[in-house]
Structure formats: structure tokens, C-alpha cells
Amino acid sequence: MSTRGMITVAMAFAMVAAVLAGCSAPERGDAGGTQTVVSTGAGPAGTDAGAPEALAYPEGYECVFNADCGWQQEAATKEMNSALSTQPEIHVVFGHNDPSAYGAYLAAQQEGEGREEQIKFIGIDGLAHEGINYVRQGSLDVTFYYPSGGPEAIKAAVRILGGEKVAQNIALGTKLITAENVDSGGEEMPPDEMPGWETADVLDEGDLPQLSGDQYLIGMSQCNLAEPWRKQMDADIAAAAADHPELKVLFKDAQGKAETQQAHVREFIDQGVDLIIISPLEAQPLTEPVEEAMKEGIPVIVLDRKIASDNYTCYIGGANVKMGREAGKWVRRQFPEGCKIVELTGLMTSTPAQERHEGFLLGLNTPDSELGTEAPAVEPAEPEAPAEPTEDDAAVEPDANAAATLTEEAPAEEAATE
Amino acid sequence: MPEDREPQEAPETVDGAEMEEAARRLGPRNPVLRFLSQNRGVTALLAVVILGALFTPQRGVNGPYLVNVITGHAEPLRDSDGAWNPPRFLTTKIHSDVLYEYAEYGLLAVGMTLVILTAGIDLSVGSVLGIAAVTFAYLLIARGTPPAVAIAGAAGMGTLCGLINGFLVSKLHLQPFVATLAMMVAARGGAKVISGGYKIQAGGADWYWVQGDLPEFMTWMVSPSYGGFLRPVTLLFIVSLLVMVVVVKYTRFGRYLYAVGGNEEAARLSGVPVTGTKILAYSLCGFFAGLAGFCNACRTGLGNPEAGTTFELDAIAAVVIGGTSLAGGRGAMILTLLGALIVGYIDKALSVNNVDVAYRLLAKGLIIVIAVVIQSRRRTN
Numbered sequence: 001m002s003t004r005g006m007i008t009v010a011m012a013f014a015m016v017a018a019v020l021a022g023c024s025a026p027e028r029g030d031a032g033g034t035q036t037v038v039s040t041g042a043g044p045a046g047t048d049a050g051a052p053e054a055l056a057y058p059e060g061y062e063c064v065f066n067a068d069c070g071w072q073q074e075a076a077t078k079e080m081n082s083a084l085s086t087q088p089e090i091h092v093v094f095g096h097n098d099p100s101a102y103g104a105y106l107a108a109q110q111e112g113e114g115r116e117e118q119i120k121f122i123g124i125d126g127l128a129h130e131g132i133n134y135v136r137q138g139s140l141d142v143t144f145y146y147p148s149g150g151p152e153a154i155k156a157a158v159r160i161l162g163g164e165k166v167a168q169n170i171a172l173g174t175k176l177i178t179a180e181n182v183d184s185g186g187e188e189m190p191p192d193e194m195p196g197w198e199t200a201d202v203l204d205e206g207d208l209p210q211l212s213g214d215q216y217l218i219g220m221s222q223c224n225l226a227e228p229w230r231k232q233m234d235a236d237i238a239a240a241a242a243d244h245p246e247l248k249v250l251f252k253d254a255q256g257k258a259e260t261q262q263a264h265v266r267e268f269i270d271q272g273v274d275l276i277i278i279s280p281l282e283a284q285p286l287t288e289p290v291e292e293a294m295k296e297g298i299p300v301i302v303l304d305r306k307i308a309s310d311n312y313t314c315y316i317g318g319a320n321v322k323m324g325r326e327a328g329k330w331v332r333r334q335f336p337e338g339c340k341i342v343e344l345t346g347l348m349t350s351t352p353a354q355e356r357h358e359g360f361l362l363g364l365n366t367p368d369s370e371l372g373t374e375a376p377a378v379e380p381a382e383p384e385a386p387a388e389p390t391e392d393d394a395a396v397e398p399d400a401n402a403a404a405t406l407t408e409e410a411p412a413e414e415a416a417t418e
Numbered sequence: 419m420p421e422d423r424e425p426q427e428a429p430e431t432v433d434g435a436e437m438e439e440a441a442r443r444l445g446p447r448n449p450v451l452r453f454l455s456q457n458r459g460v461t462a463l464l465a466v467v468i469l470g471a472l473f474t475p476q477r478g479v480n481g482p483y484l485v486n487v488i489t490g491h492a493e494p495l496r497d498s499d500g501a502w503n504p505p506r507f508l509t510t511k512i513h514s515d516v517l518y519e520y521a522e523y524g525l526l527a528v529g530m531t532l533v534i535l536t537a538g539i540d541l542s543v544g545s546v547l548g549i550a551a552v553t554f555a556y557l558l559i560a561r562g563t564p565p566a567v568a569i570a571g572a573a574g575m576g577t578l579c580g581l582i583n584g585f586l587v588s589k590l591h592l593q594p595f596v597a598t599l600a601m602m603v604a605a606r607g608g609a610k611v612i613s614g615g616y617k618i619q620a621g622g623a624d625w626y627w628v629q630g631d632l633p634e635f636m637t638w639m640v641s642p643s644y645g646g647f648l649r650p651v652t653l654l655f656i657v658s659l660l661v662m663v664v665v666v667k668y669t670r671f672g673r674y675l676y677a678v679g680g681n682e683e684a685a686r687l688s689g690v691p692v693t694g695t696k697i698l699a700y701s702l703c704g705f706f707a708g709l710a711g712f713c714n715a716c717r718t719g720l721g722n723p724e725a726g727t728t729f730e731l732d733a734i735a736a737v738v739i740g741g742t743s744l745a746g747g748r749g750a751m752i753l754t755l756l757g758a759l760i761v762g763y764i765d766k767a768l769s770v771n772n773v774d775v776a777y778r779l780l781a782k783g784l785i786i787v788i789a790v791v792i793q794s795r796r797r798t799n
């Protein structure tokens with residue numbers, strides 16, 4: 001009996017070993033890129049988002065270890081331990097969020113051999129009490145700020161309530177934050193220009209309208225307040241609304257349940273709010289309630305993730321590909337000769353992780369001529385990745401691909417597990 | 419299994435007699451083989467480690483060692499400078515990492531074993547870990563209390579949650595599943611109240627006592643000491659486990675646990691203080707969850723109100739894989755260690771091979787099924 005037990009366990013392990021023999025590290029680098037990105041919703045520019053071409057790490061930039069950490073710091077620490085024990089040389093750790101990068105940093109530090117000094121740690125999100133704090137402490141070398149869109153949403157709300165028309169799609173940029181510029185707020189990286197999209201600057205053109213009437217009710221439907229970034233979004237909205245005494249914002253938290261969020265939107269309609277701001281959990285389930293609100297004549301501002309139709313007043317968001325791309329370019333600038341990379345991804349079944357991964361590969365594949373922080377006005381097609389949309393082109397041509405990428409970028413989906 | 423409940427199966431006869439009988443029937447003469455056949459957990463762990471040694475990569479080489487040997491891609495075990503480059507499972511670092519990474523689950527599983535032996539279950543340990551982690555971080559980072567006070571706070575918070583669980587189960591006669599489910603939800607809420615919904619970390623808020631680097635104490639808890647192999651967190655886990663092995667095996671309280679889990683009514687009639695035993699078991703479970711929360715805060719360098727989500731499932735898995743029966747009254751603390759290590763080592767072998775998380779989850783499911791099948795066959799034999 002014992003021998004049988006032993007054999008059973010051995011067989012289980014051999015099966016597992018067979019699986020891993022078939023999928024060991026080298027091919028794994030581009031796993032996310034080959035995934036079919038499910039495009040939620042028709043693009044606002046009316047473009048068809050086809051499956052993107054498989055991107056890969058360019059020559060010289062090797063992904064020596066890649067693991068899905070599901071946005072969790074503990075998982076990142078664990079995976080980084082494995083990477084450190086098998087890889088004698090690591091130059092860059094790219095964490096899909098700041099906690100992942102920080103977890104990797106702690107793993108390297110806890111090793112006690114000073115390896116954290118030899119590795120550049122890159123994070124994303126740049127929340128004040130997370131990423132920015134880690135950069136200030138010297139744990140992360142760089143983080144890319146993920147704007148919540150909250151202040152922009154309130155500006156847009158004031159303009160809409162004042163009877164003005166605002167652009168339907170507003171793209172947000174990012175900020176590159178390093179130890180040098182952390183105290184001055186980081187280096188602004190404006191969004192890449194794309195047809196059908198405006199930057200948040202349009203909201204600052206001209207004075208905000210003076211609102212008449214005593215009070216306007218705004219319903220804010222948040223999909224999951226358990227995520228620090230979303231908590232920040234609500235805080236940003238509350239802070240921006242505090243400057244406008246005529247606005248009263250009602251906050252609701254759907255706790256990660258699409259059904260609850262549908263109910264919240266209907267409650268707002270029923271209550272007769274003047275405007276709805278929504279950060280949807282998922283595109284499809286929230287489309288119908290939003291359309292219902294639009295039909296009732298209530299303007300809707302959609303934040304971060306999209307809905308599956310064009311029937312909304314204003315969309316603000318979409319920085320995930322941009323942040324990944326800037327991270328890739330930063331690596332190119334730091335290591336022009338190539339380097340060994342550990343990528344600790346977010347939950348790869350969620351769109352933000354897919355987009356951050358894809359953006360990172362796009363950034364690594366950027367030709368040398370474009371590596372400067374400002375994009376040249378006109379440029380030739382990229383020889384390395386001809387099929388890829390070149391987002392930071394200064395929109396010399398209305399490239400359908402470029403818009404397609406943004407469409408995928410839009411339904412950002414911060415994983416509920418973060 | 420109904421026969422688990424029969425009184426004659428209760429305390430003293432649990433493992434020893436059954437094993438001896440099996441050994442009489444099947445046991446090989448060779449003492450090493452006999453030891454292995456009598457201690458299936460150890461055998462399975464050895465098998466895992468040996469297979470791990472064959473299938474983990476060498477440093478700087480991708481892919482399982484055995485596969486590389488067959489395909490001719492393996493590096494020599496000793497390079498020209500005379501430095502060894504064995505598969506990673508033959509280095510101490512991996513073993514140190516496994517023990518360290520499983521310390522939190524291990525602590526939870528130690529407490530969980532006590533509760534499961536009484537035929538109960540504690541679903542709240544993950545949330546209690548979370549509330550203890552933020553309590554510790556709040557006291558140490560935000561309030562600047564000495565580490566000892568912060569640890570006492572975390573352990574105390576855990577014990578309090580466990581005490582409430584025990585009270586609900588034994589005095590109010592709530593089913594353990596229901597009572598601890600309620601605590602699981604409530605403790606998570608409590609963790610968010612204490613932390614204000616944010617992660618408590620150095621420099622995270624203006625009024626925090628610690629503004630600069632991580633408190634030295636937290637760094638020390640997770641830095642290799644004791645010859646570079648053990649970290650204080652790992653040591654805490656091992657010491658807790660050894661103490662509880664002794665308590666369960668050699669004290670009156672330990673025997674009461676088996677008696678209550680084997681047949682509660684019979685235990686009550688024989689004068690076993692059933693209520694007190696249960697309250698103590700749940701309180702200890704909470705206490706160890708509190709310690710695990712303290713370890714979690716030190717490992718992550720912050721107090722995360724979301725820490726420990728779904729950890730209760732890993733703790734239950736470790737207990738079950740070890741061979742402790744969810745029906746109660748059967749099992750042992752040392753088996754829990756083996757269960758935790760088997761999961762830990764398999765996870766590690768897959769992780770250093772950079773296997774996709776999806777396959778790892780598949781493997782984990784497979785292991786649980788195999789472990790339980792082996793157990794139930796042992797019982798029918």
C-alpha cells in the first residue's frame with residue numbers, strides 16, 4: 001500500500017514534470033502577447049479591433065522569468081525568490097503594479113546579498129501611499145502614474161451641466177516618477193494623439209461655466225472600493241467636487257458585483273440625479289443601465305473601463321497601454337545594449353494586465369530614433385514591428401490600427417483581486 | 419466515514435495501533451523500508467523532494483534538469499572553476515525559501531488542525547490574519563509602540579476573534595461553519611476599520627510614527643539569520659509547530675481534542691470538558707492566525723487589510739493533505755507539517771521551472787485528490 005502511494009505521488013509529479021517540460025521558461029515571454037484580447041465594446045471611432053499581432057521581446061532583451069502574480073505583493077515576493085535562485089543575472093524587474101514590484105524588491109533585499117542594488121525595479125500606478133512612497137524610499141527605481149480621471153470627471157460634469165458640449169472620448173496620459181523628480185510631481189507624459197480622441201487639456205480651455213440653480217446631484221457608481229486605486233478615484237472626485245459647492249456627489253460602491261452596480265445606476269435614475277459618473281466593473285452588464293439613463297436625459301460620464309456601446313456622454317481614461325509602453329521605453333533608454341528582464345504580471349485574464357504587457361512589448365520594440373521623451377512629428381513605419389500600431393506617432397495619418405489599440409486600451413479592468 | 423465516530427476508534431488507538439496492524443500485514447523486514455511504509459507522509463515528502471531535485475533547473479539554465487540531461491542541454495554539475503551548479507533543489511536556499519514562504523500557511527494550519535480534530539472548521543483564519551496584520555502595523559508603524567507590544571496586540575486580536583468563535587460554537591451551539599463564516603466577514607470589516615481602508619506602511623500617512631524606512635524590527639524578522647538558513651519568521655513557525663506537536667500528543671488537552679472530535683456525546687458522558695476544550699481550540703486557532711498576521715506584516719513590510727484572503731483554504735488543504743480527517747478525531751499535528759511541506763515543495767518546483775499559474779492550480783487540485791484517495795484507502799484496508 002505504501003509503495004502504491006509512493007508510486008501514485010511519483011506519477012503525479014512526473015505528469016506535472018511532463019507538463020512543465022513542454023512549457024518551460026524561454027517560450028513564455030510572449031505568452032500574454034499571443035493571447036486574443038477580447039475587445040469589449042465597439043470602438044467610439046467606429047473601428048474594428050482585430051486581434052493584435054503577436055509581439056515578442058526584441059533581440060537582446062530576454063525575459064528570463066515571467067509569472068502571473070495576480071496583482072498580489074506576496075505572490076510577487078514568492079515568484080521573485082524563484083527567479084533569484086535560478087537566474088544569476090537579472091537587470092530589470094517589471095511589475096504590473098507597484099505592490100508586485102515592491103514585493104520583488106523585498107525578495108531581493110531579504111536575500112541579504114545586496115542583489116536589490118543590481119536590479120532596476122519598475123512599477124505602475126504611482127499611488128501616493130504606495131508607488132510614490134516606494135520611489136521615495138528608494139525601493140522602486142521608477143513608477144508610472146495611473147491617473148484616476150476623477151478631477152477631469154468633475155470638470156467635464158460642470159461643463160456638461162452648464163450646457164456645454166465636451167469631447168466624447170478623453171485620453172489620459174501618465175507621469176514618469178523617479179527619485180529625482182518625485183518631489184516635483186514627476187515628468188508629465190501626455191497621451192498619444194489618436195483620431196477621435198482628445199486630451200484632458202480640452203477641459204481647461206476657457207472658463208468653467210457658472211452653474212445656475214442651487215444644487216446639482218451627481219451619482220457616482222464605483223465598481224469596487226476594495227482596490228486602493230479606486231478608493232483614490234472616489235477621493236479625487238470628492239476633493240474636486242468640494243471646490244464646487246453647488247455640486248453634491250452621492251457615492252455608491254458595488255463591491256465587485258456587476259448586478260449591484262446595475263441596481264445602483266437604476267437607483268440613481270429613479271432618484272432623478274442630474275448626472276451619473278460610472279466606473280463600470282464590466283462593459284457588457286452596465287451597457288443597458290447606462291443607455292437607460294441616457295434615454296431619460298441624464299448625462300453619463302464613464303471612467304476607466306468602457307461600456308459596450310457609443311451611447312454615453314463622455315469617456316475618460318485609457319492609460320494602461322501608454323504606461324506599459326513608457327515602461328518599455330524606459331528600459332530601452334537604461335539598457336540600450338539589451339538586458340535580462342523579470343516580468344511579474346497582474347492577473348493575465350484581466351484587460352489591464354494584458355494591456356500593460358502589450359504596451360511594455362511595444363515600448364521595448366520602439367526604434368532608437370523615438371526613444372526620446374518627445375515623439376518626432378513625422379516618422380517612418382517601425383521596421384521591427386510593422387504590424388503594430390505606433391501609438392505615439394503624432395497622428396500624421398488616421399491609422400485604423402492606432403485607434404484599434406486604443407479601443408482595447410479603453411475597457412481597462414483593474415482586477416478585482418488587487 | 420461512520421466508523422470514525424465509533425468510540426473504540428477514539429483517542430489512543432488512532433494512529434499507532436492502526437499502523438502497527440498494517441505493518442504486520444504488509445510491513446517489509448528492512449527497517450528503512452518499514453519506516454517509510456509506516457510513515458506515508460514522510461515517504462510522499464521524500465518522493466516529492468527527490469523528484470524535485472531531478473526536475474528543477476540549474477542556475478542560469480532554463481528547463482528541468484532531467485530533461486536537459488536527456489536532451490544534452492545540461493551544464494556540468496561542477497564547472498571549470500570547481501564551483502558547484504546543482505539543480506536548485508539540491509541547494510539549501512530553496513528549502514529555506516519553502517519553509518519561509520509556507521510559514522504563514524503553516525501557522526494557520528497548526529491552529530486549523532486543533533479545530534479540525536474537534537470535528538470543527540475555522541473559515542475565519544484568513545480574515546483574522548488580516549485584522550492581526552493591520553493591528554500589528556498600526557501599533558508599530560502608526561503609533562510607534564515597541565515591537566513586543568505590537569506583537570502582543572496582533573496575537574491578542576487573533577485570540578479574541580478565536581475566543582468569540584469558540585463561544586459561538588460551544589455556548590450558543592452555532593455550527594462551526596456558520597459561526598466562523600460570520601467571523602470571516604466581520605474580521606475583514608474590522609481590518610478595514612482599523613486601517614481606514616488603506617495599507618498601513620512607513621510614510622503612508624503624515625501622522626504615522628514611522629516616516630522613513632521600514633522599521634528595523636520588521637526587516638530583522640525576515641532577514642536570513644542563524645547561518646543564513648532560517649529567518650526569525652520561519653523559526654517562529656517551526657517552534658510553534660513543535661510546541662503544538664507535544665501539546666496534542668502528550669497533554670490532557672490533546673487527548674480531549676481527539677475525544678471531542680471522535681464522539682462528542684461519549685466524551686461529555688465520560689467527563690471531558692467539551693465546552694472548555696472547544697473554546698480553547700478555537701482560541702488557539704485565533705492566536706496562531708494572529709501570529710501569522712504578524713508574520714505577514716513583516717514579510718510584506720505593511721499592514722494590508724486585504725491580507726490573507728482565501729488563505730483559510732490553503733490551511734485546510736495542508737491539514738487534509740497531511741491526513742487529518744475533516745470528520746474529526748483523527749490525525750496528528752506532525753501530519754499537518756508534512757501536508758504543508760508537500761504542497762510547498764510541489765509549488766516551489768513548479769515555480770522555479772516558471773510554470774504557468776494555471777498548470778500550478780491544476781497540479782494542486784490533483785495533489786489534494788491523490789492525498790485524500792490514499793487516506794481513504796488506508797482506512798478501508
